[in-house]
Amino acid sequence: MLALLKPVNWKMLRSRMLSLFGIELVNSLNSLSLCLRYPVSSCHFPLFGVINCLFFCLFFCAQDCLAEFAIHYAEIQLQEEVYVLDADLDYPLTGAVIEALHNGIAVTLVVAISIERERWYLWNETVADLKQRYQLKYHALIQQYLVKYLNTGIEETFPTLTSAVMSLGKLRGLPLLDRHLIDPQSTYRVSLKNYLDIESLPVPLRPMAYFSSQWRLSSNWYICSCPLFSPLSAKN
Numbered sequence: 001m002l003a004l005l006k007p008v009n010w011k012m013l014r015s016r017m018l019s020l021f022g023i024e025l026v027n028s029l030n031s032l033s034l035c036l037r038y039p040v041s042s043c044h045f046p047l048f049g050v051i052n053c054l055f056f057c058l059f060f061c062a063q064d065c066l067a068e069f070a071i072h073y074a075e076i077q078l079q080e081e082v083y084v085l086d087a088d089l090d091y092p093l094t095g096a097v098i099e100a101l102h103n104g105i106a107v108t109l110v111v112a113i114s115i116e117r118e119r120w121y122l123w124n125e126t127v128a129d130l131k132q133r134y135q136l137k138y139h140a141l142i143q144q145y146l147v148k149y150l151n152t153g154i155e156e157t158f159p160t161l162t163s164a165v166m167s168l169g170k171l172r173g174l175p176l177l178d179r180h181l182i183d184p185q186s187t188y189r190v191s192l193k194n195y196l197d198i199e200s201l202p203v204p205l206r207p208m209a210y211f212s213s214q215w216r217l218s219s220n221w222y223i224c225s226c227p228l229f230s231p232l233s234a235k236n
Contacts, residue, residue, distance in 0.1 A: 051210055068092060068213075069194050071222035076190060081179045085113065087171040089194050090220070096214035097196070098161065100205070101145075106137035108200035109168060113192045114221075115176065117183070126175065127188065133197070133210070191223045 070090040089111065097107060111132040116124040121153055133150040144157045145164040158164035182188065195218035198209045209215035 014025065017236070038074075068094075068217050069196075069219040071192060071194060073218050073223055074190070074192060074224055076176070076224065078179065079173070083176045083179065083182075085171065085174040085176055085190065085192075087111075087174075088169060089169045091165045091168055091194065093161070093165065093216040094217065096212065097217070101136065101138045102140070104138075104140070105202065106135050106200075108197040109134045109136060109194065110197050111171065111192060111194045113176070113190060115188060115190050116191065118187045124189075127181075130176065132171075132174065135200075136164060136168075141218070189224060191220045191221045193221045195219065 018167065069092070072088045072090065074085065075086040076085055078084075091109060093101075101107065111134075113128075113130040115127040115130075115134070117127050118124050135146075135148040135150055137146050137148075138144075138161075139146060139157075144159060145161055145165050146155060146157050156167065156169065176190070176227045196215065198206055198215060201209055201215075
C-alpha cells in the first residue's frame, strides 16, 4: 500500500506554504497600515508595537477561516430503537490542501457531534461527544482518491476528488444513541460541525498550517432547527 504513495516533495511544499503564509501576512499588514494612514515601509514602530501589530493581524486572519466548510441539513430519526443522524455537509478544499494531496500528504476530515440535555436551572448537560474521522489521500500510481473511515477501517476509492468529497458530504444513518438511554422527561438537542484536523498533518506542516487560512477550514456549529429527543418523540 505504501509503495503506491507518491513521495512527498517537502522542499517544494514548504516553499509553497511559506509563500501562502507570507502573502497573507503582508496583505494583513498593508490593510492595517491603510487604516492607520501610514504605509508599512515608512512605519517605525518600536518592537512592542510591531508585536502587537502582528498579533492584531493574525487574530483577524483567523476570523476569516471559520465558515469555509458548511453544514446545510441535519436530521435525527429513530430506526430500530436507535437514533441515527442524516446530514448534508460541504468540504470546499483550498488550493493548498489539494496541492498537498497531490504531493502525497493525507488529510483528515472530522465531523464533531455534541448531544446535550437541556436544563433550565443549569447549563446544558453533555450526554455524548462523538467524532467521525475520515482520511483522504491520493494514490498517484493508480490515479485514485482513497477515503478511509477511521472509526471503522472501511476504505473506498474514487476516480476524482469531486466524487470523493461529495461522498463524504452525504452522511446517512450514523448511529448516535440507543433509545433506552434517553430520559423521556427531558429534551435533548444535537449540534455538529465539520473541520480539517491540522493535528493529523505531518509535524513540519503544522506550524504554517495553523497560521494559514488555506488550512484552517471549519464550519460553524449547526444546531438542528427543532429540539431533538423531545418527551413527545420519546413516547411515540
